[in-house]
Amino acid sequence: MSFIIRGRVWKYGDNINTDIISPGQYMSLSVEKQAEHAMEAIDPTFHEKVQPGDIIVAGNNFGSGSSRETAQMVLKHHQIGAIVANSFARIFYRNSINVGLPVVEMSDTSIIQEGDEIEIDLLAGKIINHTQQAEYKGTKLPEHLIEMVKIGGLEPYLAKKLGIS
Amino acid sequence: MGMTIAEKILAKASGQSGVKAGDIVWAQVDIALMHDLLGPWLVDGGFKRLGGKLHDKEKVVVVSDHCTPPATVQQANILKYTRDWAREHDLSYYYEFEGPCHQVIAEHGHVRPGRVILGTDSHTCMAGGLGAFATGIGSTEMIGVLLTGETWLKVPETIKIVWDGELPEGVYAKDMVLKTIKDLGHAGATYQAIEFSGTAIRNLSIDERLVLSNMAVEAGAKAGLIEPDEKVIEYLKLKGVTDDIELIASDEDAEYVRTIHYNASELEPQVACPHEVDNVHPISAVEGIKVDQVYLGSCTNGRLSDLRIAAQILKGKKIAKGIRCLVVPASQYIWSQASKEGLLNIFSEAGCVVNMPSCGACGGFTSGVIGDGEVVMSSSNRNFRGRMGSPKGEVYLGSPASVAATALEGKITDPKKYLLKGVM
Numbered sequence: 001m002s003f004i005i006r007g008r009v010w011k012y013g014d015n016i017n018t019d020i021i022s023p024g025q026y027m028s029l030s031v032e033k034q035a036e037h038a039m040e041a042i043d044p045t046f047h048e049k050v051q052p053g054d055i056i057v058a059g060n061n062f063g064s065g066s067s068r069e070t071a072q073m074v075l076k077h078h079q080i081g082a083i084v085a086n087s088f089a090r091i092f093y094r095n096s097i098n099v100g101l102p103v104v105e106m107s108d109t110s111i112i113q114e115g116d117e118i119e120i121d122l123l124a125g126k127i128i129n130h131t132q133q134a135e136y137k138g139t140k141l142p143e144h145l146i147e148m149v150k151i152g153g154l155e156p157y158l159a160k161k162l163g164i165s
Numbered sequence: 166m167g168m169t170i171a172e173k174i175l176a177k178a179s180g181q182s183g184v185k186a187g188d189i190v191w192a193q194v195d196i197a198l199m200h201d202l203l204g205p206w207l208v209d210g211g212f213k214r215l216g217g218k219l220h221d222k223e224k225v226v227v228v229s230d231h232c233t234p235p236a237t238v239q240q241a242n243i244l245k246y247t248r249d250w251a252r253e254h255d256l257s258y259y260y261e262f263e264g265p266c267h268q269v270i271a272e273h274g275h276v277r278p279g280r281v282i283l284g285t286d287s288h289t290c291m292a293g294g295l296g297a298f299a300t301g302i303g304s305t306e307m308i309g310v311l312l313t314g315e316t317w318l319k320v321p322e323t324i325k326i327v328w329d330g331e332l333p334e335g336v337y338a339k340d341m342v343l344k345t346i347k348d349l350g351h352a353g354a355t356y357q358a359i360e361f362s363g364t365a366i367r368n369l370s371i372d373e374r375l376v377l378s379n380m381a382v383e384a385g386a387k388a389g390l391i392e393p394d395e396k397v398i399e400y401l402k403l404k405g406v407t408d409d410i411e412l413i414a415s416d417e418d419a420e421y422v423r424t425i426h427y428n429a430s431e432l433e434p435q436v437a438c439p440h441e442v443d444n445v446h447p448i449s450a451v452e453g454i455k456v457d458q459v460y461l462g463s464c465t466n467g468r469l470s471d472l473r474i475a476a477q478i479l480k481g482k483k484i485a486k487g488i489r490c491l492v493v494p495a496s497q498y499i500w501s502q503a504s505k506e507g508l509l510n511i512f513s514e515a516g517c518v519v520n521m522p523s524c525g526a527c528g529g530f531t532s533g534v535i536g537d538g539e540v541v542m543s544s545s546n547r548n549f550r551g552r553m554g555s556p557k558g559e560v561y562l563g564s565p566a567s568v569a570a571t572a573l574e575g576k577i578t579d580p581k582k583y584l585l586k587g588v589m
Binding site for chain 1 (some may be wrong): 207304308351373551
């Protein structure tokens with residue numbers, strides 16, 4: 001996982017829960033099929049318009065609800081570069097780090113507009129808005145997780161811990 | 166400084182004499198719980214790449230509940246995968262077609278005070294009602310737990326929720342937890358544990374305590390704990406657990422991040438309105454909203470005491486014309502008990518349909534999902550857009566009594582008038 005991510009912004013509101021990101025009724029399908037329904041309850045064209053590297057910017061409590069990692073899987077399938085939100089639900093935040101999907105909290109995401117080009121520095125906890133020529137403070141990665149993120153998430157971290165190459 | 170229940174359990178699980186909120190610990194996991202939809206099917210790839218050897222198979226419990234009974238070939242295949250995986254790894258604890266995993270692991274004695282239970286389902290926190298530190302994790306994190314038997318956890322701060330006083334007729338644990346979630350907000354306890362205490366909590370049966378701990382995650386909480394007492398020992402005895410059970414309590418001088426007091430006697434039935442669980446109103450404010458379906462079941466409110474209350478309201482009556490009432494007992498054991506007590510007959514004669522125990526329509530998986538524009542009143546735990554089927558549908562949440570009264574009238578109804586003496 002890279003520590004610098006740059007991409008175009010898609011804006012969403014508060015409480016984008018896991019039933020919106022990954023609706024339960026499609027969870028037994030393949031990831032490709034599930035990804036066609038990602039976010040459809042609030043944005044039916046999401047799966048068509050989103051491009052690799054795009055960044056989701058949202059309000060409070062992103063990823064609330066289920067522990068389903070299919071939420072990360074469909075977003076990774078669309079090659080979402082990162083998610084910036086005012087706050088994240090706990091399990092979603094943890095799962096994202098485990099699978100190498102960058103997540104950053106900042107105090108007020110409302111100043112970022114849809115279509116803005118932003119750049120995130122995960123280690124410095126910094127967000128640069130190239131469109132608005134502004135810089136915002138985000139949260140840094142928790143220290144105990146830096147090593148895990150550096151090597152690409154929990155699976156490679158475990159491989160190292162267990163001595164599996 | 167004293168410790169909370171959460172701190173005590175995590176101190177023990179990480180081999181330390183004391184920990185405090187904010188500490189990062191490596192905790193030994195007592196039960197690794199997976200269900201079919203987020204279990205072996207998703208876990209096995211990474212698990213195999215990392216050697217594929219279980220750290221301790223006796224600590225792994227797998228319950229197939231989301232795809233049961235399968236409604237599609239894909240679900241049947243996931244179920245088959247899960248069953249084969251359990252067999253291949255020679256698991257001692259694999260259950261299927263028995264009901265939602267949280268109820269099944271409680272009934273089979275896997276949940277005990279002081280245990281650390283991690284499951285690939287957000288409502289794993291239900292086990293906190295019996296005094297376990299239990300929380301939901303993702304499938305990737307489960308790979309680590311299966312391989313190493315441990316994971317890192319941040320010791321959470323604890324919010325103390327105190328309910329004193331006596332619940333009025335027609336008001337239940339579901340109403341208490343909905344009111345609590347309303348006040349905390351759906352993210353109000355994020356990264357924190359909730360400890361429910363007070364005389365009104367002590368007086369609740371285990372069935373009802375599990376409602377509170379089940380829904381702690383709907384306020385964003387990591388765990389929902391209730392101090393275990395004699396009722397827990399009695400409950401476990403009935404499930405065949407007779408080992409010495411350590412009753413863990415928070416110390417007098419334990420530190421809480423905040424404390425909220427409630428008087429149960431002032432509470433009226435509560436309803437969570439679309440599309441968030443903290444969009445809660447007293448039932449009087451939403452009475453009369455027409456419904457197409459009512460759903461009595463789920464790991465939140467499909468237990469025997471719930472079915473008894475609903476049967477009391479429905480006995481000898483008929484549900485409203487033109488609506489469906491689905492009853493889904495939370496386990497095979499409950500189904501069987503309800504059958505012995507004649508409850509299933511009462512439901513059937515009232516015009517309800519009794520489904521087999523499973524996660525069912527609660528998560529939009531199998532029997533009973535709703536269509537565009539349809540409205541459901543449910544005793545389950547989540548009312549997110551699209552949760553029970555169509556994203557164009559609407560889900561209201563209430564107690565089993567409120568659900569049963571709503572079934573009779575076809576519109577959201579305060580259950581009190583069907584419970585007061587002399588009305589029956």
